[in-house]
Amino acid sequence: xxxxxxxxxxxxxxxxxxxxxxxxxxxxxxxxxxxxxxxxxxxxxxxxxxxxxxxxxxxxxxxxxxxxxxxxxxxxxxxxxxxxxxxxxxxxxxxxxxxxxxxxxxxxxxxxxxxxxxxxxxxxxxxxxxxxxxxxxxxxxxxxxxxxxxxxxxxxxxxxxxxxxxxxxxxxxxxxxxxxxxxxxxxxxxxxxxxxxxxxxxxxxxxxxxxxxxxxxxxxxxxxxxxxxxxxxxxxxxxxxxxxxxxxxxxxxxxxxxxxxxxxxxxxxxxxxxxxxxxxxxxxxxxxxxxxxxxxxxxxxxxxxxxxxxxxxxxxxxxxxxxxxx
Amino acid sequence: xxxxxxxxxxxxxxxxxxxxxxxxxxxxxxxxxxxxxxxxxxxxxxxxxxxxxxxxxxxxxxxxxxxxxxxxxxxxxxxxxxxxxxxxxxxxxxxxxxxxxxxxxxxxxxxxxxxxxxxxxxxxxxxxxxxxxxxxxxxxxxxxxxxxxxxxxxxxxxxxxxxxxxxxxxxxxxxxxxxxxxxxxxxxxxxxxxxxxxxxxxxxxxxxxxxxxxxxxxxxxxxxxxxxxxxxxxxxxxxxxxxxxxxxxxxxxxxxxxxxxxxxxxxxxxxxxxxxxxxxxxxxxxxxxxxxxxxxxxxxxxxxxxxxxxxxxxxxxxxxxxxxxxxxxxxxxxxxxxxxxxxxxxxxxxxxxxxxxxxxxxxxxxxxxxxxxxxxxxxxxx
Numbered sequence: 001x002x003x004x005x006x007x008x009x010x011x012x013x014x015x016x017x018x019x020x021x022x023x024x025x026x027x028x029x030x031x032x033x034x035x036x037x038x039x040x041x042x043x044x045x046x047x048x049x050x051x052x053x054x055x056x057x058x059x060x061x062x063x064x065x066x067x068x069x070x071x072x073x074x075x076x077x078x079x080x081x082x083x084x085x086x087x088x089x090x091x092x093x094x095x096x097x098x099x100x101x102x103x104x105x106x107x108x109x110x111x112x113x114x115x116x117x118x119x120x121x122x123x124x125x126x127x128x129x130x131x132x133x134x135x136x137x138x139x140x141x142x143x144x145x146x147x148x149x150x151x152x153x154x155x156x157x158x159x160x161x162x163x164x165x166x167x168x169x170x171x172x173x174x175x176x177x178x179x180x181x182x183x184x185x186x187x188x189x190x191x192x193x194x195x196x197x198x199x200x201x202x203x204x205x206x207x208x209x210x211x212x213x214x215x216x217x218x219x220x221x222x223x224x225x226x227x228x229x230x231x232x233x234x235x236x237x238x239x240x241x242x243x244x245x246x247x248x249x250x251x252x253x254x255x256x257x258x259x260x261x262x263x264x265x266x267x268x269x270x271x272x273x274x275x276x277x278x279x280x281x282x283x284x285x286x287x288x289x290x291x292x293x294x295x296x297x298x299x300x301x302x303x304x305x306x307x308x309x310x311x312x313x314x315x316x317x318x319x320x321x322x323x324x325x326x
Numbered sequence: 327x328x329x330x331x332x333x334x335x336x337x338x339x340x341x342x343x344x345x346x347x348x349x350x351x352x353x354x355x356x357x358x359x360x361x362x363x364x365x366x367x368x369x370x371x372x373x374x375x376x377x378x379x380x381x382x383x384x385x386x387x388x389x390x391x392x393x394x395x396x397x398x399x400x401x402x403x404x405x406x407x408x409x410x411x412x413x414x415x416x417x418x419x420x421x422x423x424x425x426x427x428x429x430x431x432x433x434x435x436x437x438x439x440x441x442x443x444x445x446x447x448x449x450x451x452x453x454x455x456x457x458x459x460x461x462x463x464x465x466x467x468x469x470x471x472x473x474x475x476x477x478x479x480x481x482x483x484x485x486x487x488x489x490x491x492x493x494x495x496x497x498x499x500x501x502x503x504x505x506x507x508x509x510x511x512x513x514x515x516x517x518x519x520x521x522x523x524x525x526x527x528x529x530x531x532x533x534x535x536x537x538x539x540x541x542x543x544x545x546x547x548x549x550x551x552x553x554x555x556x557x558x559x560x561x562x563x564x565x566x567x568x569x570x571x572x573x574x575x576x577x578x579x580x581x582x583x584x585x586x587x588x589x590x591x592x593x594x595x596x597x598x599x600x601x602x603x604x605x606x607x608x609x610x611x612x613x614x615x616x617x618x619x620x621x622x623x624x625x626x627x628x629x630x631x632x633x634x635x636x637x638x639x640x641x642x643x644x645x646x647x648x649x650x651x652x653x654x655x656x657x658x659x660x661x662x663x664x665x666x667x668x669x670x671x672x673x674x675x676x677x678x679x680x681x682x683x684x685x686x687x688x689x690x691x692x693x694x695x696x697x698x699x700x701x702x703x704x705x706x707x708x
Contacts, residue, residue, distance in 0.1 A: 225434035228401055231421040232428050233448035233499060243447070247438045 070306070077299035086296045094300035104285060104301060111281045112308055114196075115264040118203050119211075119257045125204070126211035126256070127249075133212075134219035135227075135245075147216070150209060158206065162273045165202045169193040169274075194276035202274045203264050210263065211256035218252030219245070254320040261312050266305060282308075349413035351376040352398070352503055352535065357407035359393050359559075367393040369559035370407070377502070378533045380526065382550035384540060386582060390559040391539045392507055398537065399428045399505050411502060422451070427496035431508040433488045435480040441491050442467065442476040448499040466498040467491075486517045493528075503535040510545060522549050543583055547571060555579045576707040577626050585631040585664075587674045588706075593619045601705065602646065603627060607670035611646040612703035619705065626706045633702035634676035636665060636686075637695045647703065649674070649696045656690055658683050669696065 080089040098104055129150070137143045153161055168174050169192040176188040191197050222245065230240040268283030275284075282305045289298035352375040359368040368390040375381050383391035396402040398409055400421035409416045416424055427448070435444050442463050449459035467473045470490035480488055489509065496504060509525070510518045526549045529536045540546050546553050547567040555562045555570060555578070563575040574580035580588055591605035601619045603610040610627055619625060639650065651667035651674060663683050665676045676696060678686075 223432065223434055223437075225430045225432060226436055228421070229428070229430055229434040229495075230436075230447070230451075231401075232399060232426075233495070234422045234451035235447075236420070236422055239451060243451075244436055248436075250438075 073299045073302050073306075075299075076296055077303050079296050081294055081296040083293075085293060091296075094296045097297060098300050098304070104282075104304075107280060107285055108282050108304060108308060111265055111267075111283070111305075112312065114200070114281070115261050115312070118200060118207065118264045119260045121200070121204055122208045122211040122260050123253060123257065126208050127215055127253075130212045130215035130219055130249075130252070131245075134216050135222070135224075143220075150212065153205075154209065159269060159273075161206060162202060162270045165198070165205075165274055166193065169198055169201075193274065194278050196275075196279055199271055199275045199279050202270055203267065206270060207260050207263050210259035214255040214259070215249055215252035218249045222248050250320040251322050254316055254322065257316050258313050261316065262309055265309050265312065351379075351412070352537075353408075353410040354394070354398075355408040355410065357394065357397060357409065358405050359390070359397060359402060360405045366559050368397070368404075371556075371559075371561055373554060373561065373564065375503075375535060375537065377535050380529050380536045380538065380549060380551045382538045382540060382546040382553045383556060384543065384546040384550075384553050384582075385556035385562075387541055389556040391541075391554075391556050394556075395428070395505050395507055395537060395539045398503070399426050400424045401428075425502040426505055427499045427501040428505040428507060429492050429496055429509045431511050433480075433492040433512070435488055435491055435495070437480055440477050440479055441472060441483070444480065444491055445494045445498050448495065462498050463494075466494040469497065470494045485513055486521065489513060489521065497532075501534070503537060504529075506536060506538040508540055509538065510540070510542075518545070525549055555582065557582065572630065573704060574628060574706065577628075580628040580704070580706055585675055585677065586628040587631065587634065588626060588628045589672075590624070590626050593621050593623045593625050595621060600700065601625070607672070608649055609646045610703055611700050612705050613700040614705050628704045628706055629698050629702055631664070631675040631677040633698050634674065635697050636676050636678055637697065639693045639695050647698050647700060650693055651696045652693050653686070653690050656686050665694075667694070667696065 076086060077094055078090055078092070079086045080091045081094070133143060133146055133150070137146060166173070170176070171188045171190065171193070173192065175192055176185075179185045180188065227240055227244060230244045231237075235243060266283050267281060268287045271279055271281045271284050272287075282301065286298050286301045286305065289295075289301060352373075354371050354373040357368055357371040357373075358366070360366055371390075371394060373381075383394060385391050393402060397404050398416070400416065400419055400423075404417070411425065416426075421428075436447065439447070442460070445463040445466055446459045449462055454462070464473060464476065467476055470493055472487060472490055472494065475483060475487065480491060483491065489512070492509075506525075510521050513521060522545055525536070525538075529549075536549075538546075538549060547570070550567055552564060553567055553570045554564045557578040563570060563579045565573070565575075570579065571583065574583055574586065577588060580586040589603070589605040589608055589610055591603040591608075591610065593601060594604045595602040596619055599613055599615050601612045601614055603612065603625050605627075612627055649669045651669035653665055654668050654673075655666040657664040657666070659680070661680045662677050663680055663686060665678065665686065667674045667676060674696065
């Protein structure tokens, strides 16, 4: 295939240095380089101030509505419970109680596992949707229209969407009735409501868009000609997907997974409504404890829930270098 | 040297462009592409390109040049016609199965891979071992002078460097034909001027078939062995740069190439090789060996801007190939001065040497005498 004898001695190199030189003349950096040391330091100071001004509102918000409540929870978890609430007397008994409770740890593990399953399912079902929207639909107008349609469920309240599953999936619900009418089943299926399965399906429907959206935005950024370039360089459709599309959508997958994981891990409302008392989660445990005014215990339970979430996020983040890839 | 092995061509490579030997090179046969019912993007294009030849497809946007290139690369399927490479039809082959590679306008580098991984991509897809593809990639990077930047991400490179990565990435594939889609379109002017010389030198060194699409006349003239001027999906003229520039075949080519003064009129007399044309307010006489113009027939002629002689308004200009014109705008372009003139109702351009700028400076609005030689008047196909 190759035949070195016919080639000339001189490598066919482009004159890289000269081109770089030519480029630098027109380079934007030239302007910055012309600035003196002092002016540059001044500019840096001004830039830092501007940055601070822009971040201040967000920082204040996070301080009052995220950091302070979390600190409060941690604090209360070390306080003593009383009949009517708690008093600020240091104690470890809330944690002792927690460590003795098998139910709690079982539930924490269940919720963790359940969240991972929902993350996996929403990725499996959501990715094709995002891919279709971002890559297959070429008209921007059509793309936006479809995306808004996909967002339509978000126009109703989350609780209403959860409640709406009951007439859909109940014993006398639409699905059971339809299946019976079609003669596919003779008895109504009980698994459709008030079961683990029902909770999984409902959560999937409630949260899948948090997976679709970030993947969609990552895929939409992919330069289509880079897909053509991959084909051109010898990759078939599958390899193009594996080598070019998938790696570039990884930040979206990771962010979507974090959304879905966090949201489902702390879930209690859907579990209550769709699970109907047969299913519980860490969320429902915390809620029960709060309902019976056991704030310090609820706080201790919540602390481990948060730790489990942080662990999950940490693991998910290892799949992508967001700082570089985004 | 490793890069010699990497980049040596398969067949007919180091030989100079040879005349169309039967069955070798690239052959476009009645190539046609329709988009929907109404849009005829490429209309019955026939072209042969030899191995080792640098061919430029030139035309305004929407003329079908990019669609033609995409059909060769396999990114569009022709509606009808055939594409043969060394006698083998490429139709029905997906881009990954074709021995062609493309340099895309916006480089189309993989942003999530390093420079080296970008260049390694092709060999990797063809199942070449890690060690071998690394060696190939590094020698291709040597060739474009980017070895030192092999571990950077494309986003950390300048436009010119990205362009060179894109080149290395296709050269490592040892394609039979290299397709370049507006390869210099994203670069600054200064860099563009440099890169086109480098492209030309690279093509000469590799002896590889380059098919280059551009809308830039100057770029086309500077790199191509042959230029294919396209308009409305059809080929208007195929010729070497000199011919395209000096002997445009028809009105489309003459007007697209720019700096041609086009006159429409009627043939009033033929006398040997001389054809006289009445262009309304201008009388033209062309020296056309073997012209078969008949008296009374409509004719279109062109006169290159550089062939127009500009003199002082001394005598009245009433002979053939003479006009009085008023200078409207003077463009100083360094090596030359471009005069935009109004003569009667028509607009003309003349180019004179840059040395004469002082003579014309500040004379916008003045009248001058324009003249040209009979042999500079080209009879065009309408």
